[in-house]
Amino acid sequence: MTKLSVSLSGHQTSISLEHEFIQQLRKIAANEHKSIASIIEHIDDNRTPDTNLSSAIRVWILKKSLGQL
Secondary structure: OEEEEEEEOOEEEEEEEOHHHHHHHHHHHHHOOOOHHHHHHHHHHHOOOOOOHHHHHHHHHHHHHOOOO
């Protein structure tokens, strides 16, 4: 697990993800010319309230990789 620190809505937060997910998130951000923080903020804004942010990020990365987003 690797910790990723980002600012979401003006608040610093730390997210724990497996290294492979962070690599994929960085690749997606580079391909879309977006910051990792902006992608995570989008995921955070659209997840259901009972969903863990790290889990929501993993699912989003999987769906993005499968072309489902």
